[in-house]
Amino acid sequence: MSDPEHAPGSSKSEDSTHENKEEMPRDDGSSEVEVKHEAENSPIEAVRLAVPITDDPTLPVITFRFWLMSFIFTAIGAIITQYNYFRSTSASYSIFFVNLVTFSLGKFLGRVLPTKSVSVKGYTMSLNPGPFNIKEHALIGIAVNTGASAAYAVDILAATDLFLGYRISAIGSLLLIFTTQCVGYGMAGLLRRYIVYPAEMVWWGNLVQVVFYHTMHNTSEFKDMRLVFGWTRMKFFWVVAGIIFIYQFLPQWIGPILIYFDWLCWIRPFNRDFWAIFSTISGGGVFAFTFDWSTIGGTTLYYPLHSQLCTYAGQILNYWIILPIFWMYNVLGTKTIGRPLTSRLYYENGTLFPYKDFMNPDYSLNEEKYNAGPQANMAPLYALGFFSSFIALAGCCSHVAFFHGRHICGTWRSVIRSNKDDVHTKMMRIYPEVPHAWYAAFYVIMAALAIVTVEVYNLQLPWWGLLIALALGFALTLPIGVMNAVTGYGPGLNVITELVCGYMLPGKPIANMVFKCYGYMSMYQCTVLLQDLKLGHYMKIPPRMLFAAQFWGTVIGGLFNYMTQILVINSQRAVLNGTSQDPNGLWTGQRVLTYWGSGLIYGALGPARMFALNGKYGFVYAGFLIGIIVPGIQWLLSKRFPSVKWHLFNVSIFAGGMSSFPNGYSMGILSSLIVCLIFQFYLARYHRKWWDKYTFLLSAALDTGAAFTGLVLFLFLEGGASSKMVVKIPSWWGNYHTPQGDNAPFLGVDRCGAANDQWDVL
Template identity: 60%
Template sequence: MGEKNEYDNEKDVSASEKAYIGDNVSFEEAEEENSKIEAVRLVVPLTDDTSLVALTFRFWVLSTFFSILGSVIQQYYMFRVAKGTFSIYFVNLASYGLGTFMARVLPTKKWTIGSHSLSLNPGPFNIKEHALIGIAVSTASNSAYAIYVLSVMDLFLHYRISALGAMILILTTQCLGYGMAGTLRRYLVYPAEMVWWSNLVQVVFYNAMHNTDEFKNKKMIRGWSYMKYFWVFCTGMFLYEFIPQFFAPMLIYFDWICWIKPFDYNFWALFSSHAGGGAGILSLTFEWTFIGGQTMWLPLATQLGQYGGIILSYWIIFPIIWMNNIFNAKLFGRPLTSRLYHLDGKAFDINTMLNPDYTINEEKYNAGVPVTMTPMYALIFLYSFIALGGCVTHIICFHGDNIWKTWKATIKSSDEDIHHKMMSAYAEVPQLWYAIFYVIMLALSMLVVEVYDLQLPWYGVLIAVAIGWAMTLPIGAMVAITGTGPGLNVLTQLACGFIFPGKTIANMTFKCYGYMAMYQCHALLSDLKLGVYMKIPPRSMFTAQVWGTFVGGIFNYITMIIIINTKRPYLNGDMEDPTGLWTGVNPQIYWGSALIYGAFGPAKMFGKSSQYHFIYWGFLIGAVIPIIQWGLSKKFPNIKWSTFNIAVFAGGMSEYPGGLVIGVICGLAVCLVWQGWLFHYHKNWWSKYTFILAAALDTGAAFTGLFLFLFLQGGIHPKIAYNLPSWFMNHHTPEGTNAPYKSVDRCGAHLDKWQSGND
């Protein structure tokens, strides 16, 4: 009771705030109808100033500049082993400074053309145009998925389509999700249950930067403002991250158990967490980017499910497989790899078995040793199928009623979310806009696959998109509610493998259209929810999203061409990069999946004669478990059965190769403290500090990575790269020494020459 009163006291508002609630909602009504989701209720203000303009001249200048910068940097990172991120928090900070500067120096004169008027400076740089810049840049600052298709064809098949065809492929795969988002927004954006958790960090960050009325009344420790608090912890993390990222990289992969037997092959496989190494059992990490701010605010049930899946898969199942050499696990050398091998353990090279049209030559394949994959890589597909089956039935069983009610009420129910109700002050984007845009993109999609010989017939695009439509609602609901969900990459490749067997390019293209239709739809829906939280006019949102998508796609392609032209032998494996930075690992993983499902097809890889034929049972396992839970919830209603989500659990089990299995213990510890203890027992402290602290720590760590990448790792130019002298915490063993245990990976014996355990 005391907590509620304390929270209510914090919600006192001034007369000016009440004026900003909105024309259609009074403050008293808003407070009474506040969101049913506690975290949203604690951090999203119930205020809105409808006079603020979001789509300004400053928006166009700053969003274009940062979209170009972000798309180039993210594309640059895609081909390199030294990963980095183009932090949206950096964009928020830099655009705020530039936006306020432009508001001071630009002329305020209005130019009138017909019935329209334009001012370069419509007033102070406001929170809505600031958030809109961030949304446009986040839409642009990715490596478009079609880049994987184009780079793989170029690097491994020596086939490059024209620039026009490439741009149509990129933009259509990025834009098909718009039509889907327009249709599904009423189910995945408007209801209060659809939180889209990462947006809450942005809401706090923008309000803190602009010192909005609600945030003026909140003081942090020592009376600091929100932004002073942010800068103190951001600077602290920036300085701290130099230790693990530069001075002492051993702290990234702190595999302390390996020190017991540093030359042992089995110890390496089980306890090393280094890239390309083992399962990382009980390893630690002191690098914040591997822990992440999401551990502080993602729902506890989601995180416990993810970490539980990782522990079961990599700490329990994998050791059983490895130590008993099940499926000849030790024959392939490295336990966690996406590469393909012959059954005799030799690495597989597709180029010796291709026909001129890039299909597999059945005669050559049948004359050689059959191809297979490592056991842990095969299990990834089993876990993916469990996640997909479980996601659909979990949403139907535990959230189907709400979705059905939403459909029947057509978003006119009396239980409407307060934040969506406040958006009624703005004109909505007509469904016709989304429909026309979608039809144009779909027509161009069918045109590009036919004209540019991508092995996929026009109706193949329709099948891929249909799969995306079928799965977007259940998976989107899961992502919005839990913060995570499965992808469609495996399902789309499997479907194409059966429909168009032996066609590698067709498989990659089919996967790109099916997977990206859903992925982009979810990204756009998440942005739409942020727009609801920030009260940004929907038509301005639509314009910003489309603009960011086009700018990002164009500069993704330009950057890809430049990198491939200059780094080709390193990226395709013909030569080894002396700096160790250019490996092309992401295109290689994409290529490996294309070979499994495209060149050979699921019938060969997972057919009855395959040792991995059992993976199809994953669909049934995943589908049945939520039904059992639902039945138990009717029998024992006092237990929250829905908190265990098999799709989330299976997602954790398939963490590799999409992510390294690093820092499980540290991440679990942070989530238990923040979500398990602070959220439940110190809710006011949690609501005040969590999101701004998470943003500060993530931003500081990202700034360190960007600084090192540009100035000390040769990002700007290889000549300015600097290698710190070797010492205990960063020693890389030169060839020929007798001290292999001194490498950063304490389990990794030099040149893989093990002294024991290699039977």
């Protein structure tokens, strides 16, 4: 049933009588009608400072320029992020890049496109309805943000293809991608009354975007701002992006040793202990450097200092301290397995566990055959990763409860009891709302298509299991959404979902991966969409147009995610499934292997067997207890010693750093820490004006240039577009290719470890 307060055509309340209309000058010399609320504003100070209480309902929003640019930049973003998913290093697809480029391109199209209209099946649209405007710009950003990501469902498609030899058909694959990405839409619409409309639901990350859009469209201020050498912001962006684009060919193609600058390995390059401790490709990467910007990443320039330090502290504890101890003392058989960091399963004597030998025709575990032989073991550092994940999940909830609980509860009570709408909610009433019935119908349709997908395409998950996954996601989205809106962070459901399914459907690895995907993504995608709904709320974008843009971005992104995954797997299959190694260490199946490894542990073998309390890995459940207790101790200490900022240490973020592997190699820690301290400690503290002026723009330019280097390499030099388009740099010390295409006598390009197990001794 639709909410009567926000139904299309509903009348305004008495509180909205303050609004009036004024003729406001525009940058192009014309005038625009702005609706202004003079007598009231948001009760949240940060929102008052960042979000204007003005609106121009006459601005065109969904235009030909929107369809064109949102398609182009969503497709590019989906390709780049999905491509980077299979790389050992990855650069993010910066939304700042999208905003900057679409601003210039939109202004250009506004000048050169003809004003004539085109008709498609009765729908008429002008190619150029007027100057490129702020709402049009923001809607492009929302569509791109929705679709330009690596679809979580691709993990399932890649894992079954690479490790089971089972490629789901194109239709089944696209259904899996679209349903997992879209089922959160219906949930978002039904929850918007509680997590979008209230003023207390700030969604802090949106405020930066609002300021960014209004700064760019305040033409006089934007054009008058001058940076180094008198450059405009746009010129600075493109110069920096061009420089890093050219530079990235050095580590990414010409000399990959600059990615894995493991200088301590050079002391004893053929010593196994040095390899395990100092190699970033296979070990802890202790004191290793990287000169690859994709590895460092632009977020090191502006993420809060305390959060980054918590992350690096967790990484250093796990990989520079715990890992060497586990290896040198063979704790839980770490050295026997032979690799300190791996998500594969092994027998106790260190030989690889061959899951296919214990597999039924439907890819489930043959329990009778498995129980007749020795049991599989995981690498101890991999089990420690689950332990850290449990700390992170419980610690996030506990930290929020202790340090923000009273505020959240007070906010929630005020939302439930209050009959007074936020000023921005009142201003949005002039636009037709998307009825609750539409969202509910969309949710039902997506859930029905999901049932068809799991039942038809041999995914092991019964229809009732899918409904449980969706119910779990729905039930936990409300509190997690409130946490995200009020505090800026919230826990994920990936660990809990696989744990629940592991007890519910043991012996079924594909079912576990699918259950995890639907349960986790229904919550995650819902919160992403809620955040975008709030951004549209702040930018005064008509809700129905916002709904269309989000769905459009998701469909485009999913299509290009799927096509990119197929291209990458077809061209790099041997490296991704572990049957061979990339001599340059640039391609890795580690992220897919991690997803598959979790599917084996929680799905095929089951948590009751793998994490038995009296077993080798029963300690992982202690993570829940630690995560709950530590924030409580901090809170008590904050009451006893209030001058100390105890809340700045977040055990959830710290544990997240500890569990960085197996989602990637343990590289770049030292380089990233140095960059973080330069920008977030030195420049932010002692040169604040410079930091404010350059940091976000510099970060966007660096990430953008690095991302496009990777894309060009993949498509035109590494065989992505065609197997005939492969160009290799001749062998030299920085890549050390032999005629056989390897790095013999070393294990990898990092010059650490001996090939063919020929080790020396200390």
